[in-house]
Amino acid sequence: MKIEWIEDFLALIEAGTFSHAAERRHVTQPAFSRRIRQLEEWLGVELIDRQATHLRLTPQGRLHEPQLRDWLARLYALRSRMRAEAIHGRRAVLTTQHTLTVSYLPRLLRYFRHHAPDARLQVRSSNRADCINDFERGEADLMVCSELQGMPLLTERRDIERLELGQEQLIPVSATDHAGRPLHEPHPYDPLPLIGYDRDSFLGSALATPFMFDIQRRFDIELVCETAFTIGIKELALSGLGIGWLPHGLIEGELESGKLVSLLDVLGGPMLAVAGYRHTTQSFEAAERLWALMQEAPPAV
Known part of the structure; x- marks a missing residue:
């Protein structure tokens, strides 16, 4: 099987006809048709419905075209990575959750x-659970993630080192009116509109107890939205929909400008730790260098 056969098949889909695809691929139409046939013979299935008047894929062709496209893209990415590593050395892969990416x-x-x-680094941004899974599987060399204070991750792993980079407060915030007062100020007898996290998310579990239990005892809660996306909660809070808990590092600018106001004194919020992790048994130059910098004088959280 030749890679150019898959390229031909994808070019045919994009061009719409054998003649236009052959022209794009700089071969004659008979030669192009033979290469499509060779791909089908290697796969053992027909990809093109040759009974149709116009170009039409068979059910197998339609079903697996995205996978062939994805496979080809991955192969080219692997080739580029291997070439770059051979010339410049391996990149350290750092994974972190979406909120910390921002x-x-x-x-x-x-x-x-x-x-x-000159240190070579690749960043992967994912949800927190995927970051942890990728790091544990060795698909990332370094990880930076949020934790509940006093509840570090991966404590049972002797081959993983942890470094606390700092702490940040999860702050309940509201948009402000023209006078700079909170649009949603907590009162014992008024409904309190909350923008909540999905219960299965990290921040949802961080807020579940004791903070939410305490607030539910003190106020009449109205859940106006529930989502796992921290950035979405920030935008919804700015729009005035309700009160949401957000990491301080994500809303410093909005608090300083007065677009959001803190309700921490009234509603409270948990303290989070931001920690870095590395594999001690799979290290190499780029990862070691970046880890050393994280130990020296990293920026404040």
């Missing part, structure tokens, strides 16, 4: 760039 990671990357501009 709030803390930019400061950390500027710190890396200032002190180690």
Whole structure:
């Protein structure tokens, strides 16, 4: 099987006819048709419905075209990565959750760039559970994630090292009116509109107890939205929909500008730790260098 056969098949789908696809691929139409046949023979299935008047894929062709496209893209990405590693050395892979990608990671990357501009790094941003899974499987060399204070991750792993980078408060916030007062100020006898986290999310579990239990005892709660997306909660809070709990690092600018106001004194919120992790048995130069910088004087959370 030749890679060019898959390229031909995808080019045929994009061009719409054998003649246009052959022209794009710089071969004659008979040669192009033979290559499509060779791909079908290698796969053992027909991809093109040759009884149709116009180009039409068979059910197998339609079903598996996205997988062939994805496989080809992955193969080219692997080739590029292997070539770059052979010339420049391996990149360290750092995984972190979406919220930290927006709030803390930019400061950390500027710190890396200032002190180690030639250190090779690839960042992967995912939800928190996927970050942890990827790191545990060894698909990432470094991880930066949020934890509940006093509840570190992966404590049973002797081959993983943890470094606390700082702490940040999860703050309940409301949009403000023209006078700078909170649009949703808690009162014992008024409904309290809350923008909540999905119960299965990390921040949803962080807020579940004792904070939510206490608030439900004190106020008449109205859940106006529930989502796992922290950035979405920030935007909904800014729109005035209700009160949401957000990491301080994500809303520093909005608190300073007065677009959001803290209700921490009234509603409270848990303290989070931001920690870095690395594999001690799978380390190499780029990862070691970045980990050393994280130990020295990393930017404040």
